[in-house]
Ligand SMILES: Nc1ncnc2c1ncn2[C@@H]1O[C@H](COP(=O)(O)OP(=O)(O)OP(=O)(O)O)[C@@H](O)[C@H]1O
């Protein structure tokens with residue numbers, strides 16, 4: 001199944017309301033005995049960047065659900081939003097098992113998963129994050145060390161690209177293996 005999407009930018013929204021609109025809420029973290037903190041205090045409210053609220057909520061939701069899925073009980077997950085001169089930066093950090101160095105270049109690939117033992121999910125979440133962030137003219141990346149948690153960052157630039165056209169289709173079915 002193929003899905004094409006167009007960006008629907010809206011003017012302003014605080015990071016907090018963007019986080020609230022994501023389906024993952026603090027009680028879900030509590031249920032898994034994870035500490036979850038949000039810090040968007042560095043952002044101006046309202047912030048001066050137009051973006052597609054639903055799609056960015058989807059990016060946050062994918063990153064936070066990964067953090068929740070991979071972090072063991074009593075661990076920590078945090079979401080921080082930073083304001084730079086030319087962009088907003090979101091940072092999702094967890095205290096989970098981290099990602100091996102050799103695997104880092106692959107995590108944003110379609111259908112890529114680190115292990116075969118847990119087939120929870122399809123390996124699509126990060127690919128979708130990258131597609132959405134890049135459609136906004138932003139960048140997404142990860143820093144991690146095995147055993148030391150993972151930090152995912154993405155930016156949304158101030159100023160709008162000339163066109164929102166040309167967003168790649170996202171394929172949802174796993175290819176024949
Ligand atoms: N926070 C994290 N800590 C450790 N490994 C991670 C983390 N986030 C992603 N990964 C690794 O990257 C892989 C790809 O993540 P991605 O979100 O694309 O897929 P998924 O979570 O396995 O499935 P889906 O998102 O489709 O439900 C994961 O399977 C996991 O191996």
Ligand SMILES: [Mg+2]
Pocket residue numbers: 062065066121124125126
């Ligand atoms: Mg995922």
